[in-house]
Amino acid sequence: MRTRMMAAFLVTLLATGIAAATPTEPQRGGSAVVAIGSDPETLNLGITTGYAVGAVAASIFSGLVWIDARGEIQPALATSWTVSSDGLSYAFELRRGVKWHDGRAFSAVDVKFTMEQVTGLYHGRFRPAFQNFEAITVTSPLALKITLKRPYAPLLRLLTVFDCPILPRHVYQGEDITRHSRNNDPVGTGPFKFREWVRGDRLVLERNDAYWDPVYLDRLIFRIIPGAALRVTALEVGEVDQVADFYLPKTDVDRLKRNPNVRLRLGQPTPSIGFVFINARRAPLDNPKVRRALALAINRVQIVTQAMGNLARPARGPFGDGFKWAFSPESDFNRLYPYNVERANALLDEAGLPRGAGGERPVRLRMVYDAARAPIAASAAIIRDNLRAVGITVDLQPMDRAVMIERIYTRPDYELTVQTFTSGGDPAIGYHRIYASAAPGTPFVNATGYSNPEVDSLLNRAAEVPDRAARGKIYAQASKILAADLPTLMLFDEIGVDAARATLRGVWIGAEARDRWDAVWVQK
Amino acid sequence: MQAVPLLLGVVVVNFLLISLAPGDPVATLLGEYPAPPEYVAQLRREFGLDRPAPVRLALYAWNVVRGELGFSFAYRLPVVTLVAGRLGNTFLLMATALSLAALVGVGLGVAAARRRGSGLDTAATGISLAGFSIPDFWLSQLLVLLFAVFLGWLPAQGIRSVREEYTGLAAVLDAARHLVLPAAALSFRYMALISRLTRASMLEAMSQDFILAARARGLPERLVLLQHGLRNAALPVVTVIGYNFAFVLAGSALVETVFGWPGVGRLLYDAMLQRDTPVLLGVLLMVSATVVVVNLLTDLLYAALDPRVRY
Numbered sequence: 001m002r003t004r005m006m007a008a009f010l011v012t013l014l015a016t017g018i019a020a021a022t023p024t025e026p027q028r029g030g031s032a033v034v035a036i037g038s039d040p041e042t043l044n045l046g047i048t049t050g051y052a053v054g055a056v057a058a059s060i061f062s063g064l065v066w067i068d069a070r071g072e073i074q075p076a077l078a079t080s081w082t083v084s085s086d087g088l089s090y091a092f093e094l095r096r097g098v099k100w101h102d103g104r105a106f107s108a109v110d111v112k113f114t115m116e117q118v119t120g121l122y123h124g125r126f127r128p129a130f131q132n133f134e135a136i137t138v139t140s141p142l143a144l145k146i147t148l149k150r151p152y153a154p155l156l157r158l159l160t161v162f163d164c165p166i167l168p169r170h171v172y173q174g175e176d177i178t179r180h181s182r183n184n185d186p187v188g189t190g191p192f193k194f195r196e197w198v199r200g201d202r203l204v205l206e207r208n209d210a211y212w213d214p215v216y217l218d219r220l221i222f223r224i225i226p227g228a229a230l231r232v233t234a235l236e237v238g239e240v241d242q243v244a245d246f247y248l249p250k251t252d253v254d255r256l257k258r259n260p261n262v263r264l265r266l267g268q269p270t271p272s273i274g275f276v277f278i279n280a281r282r283a284p285l286d287n288p289k290v291r292r293a294l295a296l297a298i299n300r301v302q303i304v305t306q307a308m309g310n311l312a313r314p315a316r317g318p319f320g321d322g323f324k325w326a327f328s329p330e331s332d333f334n335r336l337y338p339y340n341v342e343r344a345n346a347l348l349d350e351a352g353l354p355r356g357a358g359g360e361r362p363v364r365l366r367m368v369y370d371a372a373r374a375p376i377a378a379s380a381a382i383i384r385d386n387l388r389a390v391g392i393t394v395d396l397q398p399m400d401r402a403v404m405i406e407r408i409y410t411r412p413d414y415e416l417t418v419q420t421f422t423s424g425g426d427p428a429i430g431y432h433r434i435y436a437s438a439a440p441g442t443p444f445v446n447a448t449g450y451s452n453p454e455v456d457s458l459l460n461r462a463a464e465v466p467d468r469a470a471r472g473k474i475y476a477q478a479s480k481i482l483a484a485d486l487p488t489l490m491l492f493d494e495i496g497v498d499a500a501r502a503t504l505r506g507v508w509i510g511a512e513a514r515d516r517w518d519a520v521w522v523q524k
Numbered sequence: 525m526q527a528v529p530l531l532l533g534v535v536v537v538n539f540l541l542i543s544l545a546p547g548d549p550v551a552t553l554l555g556e557y558p559a560p561p562e563y564v565a566q567l568r569r570e571f572g573l574d575r576p577a578p579v580r581l582a583l584y585a586w587n588v589v590r591g592e593l594g595f596s597f598a599y600r601l602p603v604v605t606l607v608a609g610r611l612g613n614t615f616l617l618m619a620t621a622l623s624l625a626a627l628v629g630v631g632l633g634v635a636a637a638r639r640r641g642s643g644l645d646t647a648a649t650g651i652s653l654a655g656f657s658i659p660d661f662w663l664s665q666l667l668v669l670l671f672a673v674f675l676g677w678l679p680a681q682g683i684r685s686v687r688e689e690y691t692g693l694a695a696v697l698d699a700a701r702h703l704v705l706p707a708a709a710l711s712f713r714y715m716a717l718i719s720r721l722t723r724a725s726m727l728e729a730m731s732q733d734f735i736l737a738a739r740a741r742g743l744p745e746r747l748v749l750l751q752h753g754l755r756n757a758a759l760p761v762v763t764v765i766g767y768n769f770a771f772v773l774a775g776s777a778l779v780e781t782v783f784g785w786p787g788v789g790r791l792l793y794d795a796m797l798q799r800d801t802p803v804l805l806g807v808l809l810m811v812s813a814t815v816v817v818v819n820l821l822t823d824l825l826y827a828a829l830d831p832r833v834r835y
Contacts, residue, residue: 122559124555178563201784202686226794230668401552403545403547443551443554443558
């Protein structure tokens, strides 16, 4: 009996000890260190889509909504909303008792001011949506209504802190928004307050005790580490606690998978794609047959395995397959454009580009890409080798990002380029720009010169229709045209990877690794 | 007085080179989505990029004469503020690296010269060869792997710990721990250079008549070596340290980037990537001015070491 009691006591003691050692309840205190690659150019997230700005300022400001890890829209500053049946009117109820970091009360007036005076004018993603706004009406101090000229399906997704962070009217009213001194020392409603910025070294935020949800960390510190490899090393040795996908070199993921002190999130809910812009302004790339031949000659599976380290899926359609509802099996690249050198050769012969005596065709293409991005450089090299097999010579032209932007977008002077775009949570936000007719000289849009009024019209309709099934049908129509015209060749759907120390708990409840640091706590 | 036209020349040449380089600073600053065209135009106006290059050059030169180095495109802060915030960190790294290089290099060179042909001499030659051959950035990464990842003795990056907020002596020790690896990486090449040069100069000095005379007077060997030999051998070494100051500064850009050290070198590297013209011009001008001053100091030191040198 005594032995039994002793055993029971020991088991209880052990169980209590284990429970105490690995608490599952969030604990208050401590700090988290997040690696970022460069100083943000500002902390005013309302005037830029810069990644580093979002990484820091998303914890200082709040949006009306946030997107959870399943990709669903959740309330933030707006606690509820109703959308009219015609999709033209959105009524929002705002959260009560929210205070700005300087103690002033937040209200609907701040939201109207932000949209009309800041994000509607300066924010690259929000502005196109704002141009479709008919009116913003403050219906009470904590309620407002947005009326649209035409329905816009992904509007709610553009009300996150990354697309429309709400700024304090009392700070910015009547001032020069883009050059305001508080852009470097901002006042927000977010879970953390700005404390210190030592440029080139660190940015320190501290807990906002007045935030509406519990905030566990005392401090959230952003460490500026320019070298990609060193960011991973710092994570491995515990000097930083998180490296988000944007800053994580994919070549290190296999090593991190084997590290028991690091946990990974593979496959973020926000799709991103990698593709080749084909400059259709230049012969022979103005011939769709040649573009189709390129699609058949480029081995997307090889790119995924060798260049992307299997952290991607071979692209299956003009919009990838990240949005299942927008993918059309009818335009599946696996069926239309499987890797097939023979068919590629036949199409090139048909296009009037016969091989010469040395086996080469009279086609020489310049492949321009950002030299700093290793997977892109590797993809470009594979494409060069693939095209050599069908007699096309590709000259690789790696360059730094600033020059690449100029060569591709500002003053297009290229034949091929590998680029990656993020969807922003909806094809209408991030992918339409790949195909929609674009004014020459605009960065990060369709740089191929391809312009098809029918595609433009379908894309506009796809953005307006609220029902996903109906949108899917429109994307299927657009995909059919785009898969035939092939102004751009999709290569892969990226599988994003976020990495964090195992002691960091509560991470990644949002779609973005940059979001919802209020829920994060440190297991001591 | 020759320094003033020299520095103005530096301003003009740098401005022309940077202006001729492709890449639009505004496009690189505004994220990954197309920025509103009106905002782009507004920024171009604010940055003065809507004006012809000769006008921008004239305005920039005039501002430099008035002591203004402009406003950073990327940081939206005065260039002087930015550079001033980083200069101390770079000088700390450079001073430590150069002192380390001088101490170890001279010691190794003297020892190798004294025991010419010995195992020590061969080892010193081998170390020097490694110093010349190993690129800074590669050595930096090896040091991080060994001392930060495998042994865990030293921090991998940064200038101070950010989790803890140290003060007083603890803060100094924390900074010193962070300084060890970048300073060692930056100093290795110059240690090799100084070591080789010291060895050669010492061998030459030790074969002179005044050394024979000193020994004939019965001076202890240590005094002969250090007071007579090294003092004469030091002249070319000092020249080389002064001459290499600019190269150390250039090397610090790589080392600072690898170690995440927030110095001027990294500011320069970031400014190049971001096409932050005012910061590039400002840093290059300050580096040029510093090199001029250091060369002047080297000449003065030369005169102090060698009474035969008069200006």
